[in-house]
Amino acid sequence: MKSNTIPISFTINGEKKELDIHAGISALELIRDILELKGTKEGCGIGECGACTIVVDGRAINACLMLAAQLDGREILTVEGLGQAGDLHPIQEAFAEQHAVQCGFCTPGLMMSTHALLAENTNPDRSEIVKAIAGNLCRCTGYQSIVSAIEDAAKQPPKEGK
């Protein structure tokens, strides 16, 4: 364990991975640059915008603030694990229907925060929703459509296996 390259293993979007990584990379760099999953975005790199939000062991976290090494042994969900084109997750459908997406840059992070919220609280009220997404900034929508989308998504039955 004592070097610049370390072995880690984790599950991401249901798939088990084992790799050797540089000790000094962030979870965000691992996800985007090594695993080439581009859905998770870098907005600020310092944990203030939430564009890089992923779910680790059921908890929403900023991937830019976590060392990739700390993902060892964890279960990770990124936006690619929510749904695919033609088989959208209820959260993705709700965001689309409520016009909660404009430029789309904040959207993956918001949907991961939403996923973590709904796993913890199946019927959040508006103030609980606002508190849960307080770490996700959106410059386009003004947030109202996003909150409506989350309220809608909460009303859907949970997707099988998710």
Add this chain to the structure above:
Amino acid sequence: MFDVEYIRPNNLSTALDFLNTKGTESKILAGGTDIMVDLRSGTLKTRYLLDVSRLDDLKKIEILDGKLSIGTAVTIAELLESETIAASAPALRRAAEKFASKQIRNVATIGGNVAHCSPCGDTIPPLLIHEAQALVVTPQGQRNVTIEEMASGPYHCSLHPNELITHFVLEPKPPEVDFADFQKIGRRQELAIARMSMAAMASKEDDHSISFLRFALGSCTPTPHRFNEVEDFLMGKIPTENVLWEAGKILADKMLDITGRRPSAVYKEPAIQGLFMRMMHPLTYPSLQV
């Protein structure tokens, strides 16, 4: 990509042994929410990152011998989820509610918040009113360090490179205390660094006079601390609105004694009195008498 090496010890004694030999080249990593920012900005350069976030010894919240013990690797989210914290340190729970964002609360730790020695650390005023001590350990032994002694100045931790804080020991809220709160002013409602913060807990006698009071101020002075002047002034008095305003004025004056009259005093002087009133208002004994 940072030029660091990552070490994750499996137990506390391995961690301590590592710090004993390599402590001067190491930084202790728990949640990482301060370290990653400092590595990125270049403020922090270190050879080793020692990840203690998964050490069971540092993760417990429990009452031991009448004291509340909180492991340093307990996350802010875990503080919020703990019934023991809700019952025994409600002001700390209030601070955890207002801490950063959900994403950060899920990984940031109470130990990291204290050891970072930011004047603005949200957990610090509540820890101060609970007279918290840090249990600081090396392979050679251990010592207690009060929260007030932790920082030798803003962002300067007084601990030695081979030392690790394992947990904080707090005086739990006394049973008769029915008021406890934490308030902060930031540039926005959420995900905001405290520009001004305070914590208090109090109880009153049957005649409505204050029988117990602990008060601490954060962010306004180089290191956060209790304000005995405010506590001494209010003890034994009935907290009418006027009495509380006077206490707030004493607080503002004492703060300015420490910081000097900077340009921010024009804002901070009334703001600190206002925040004090906002926090202490539930204690107000109605002054209208028949």
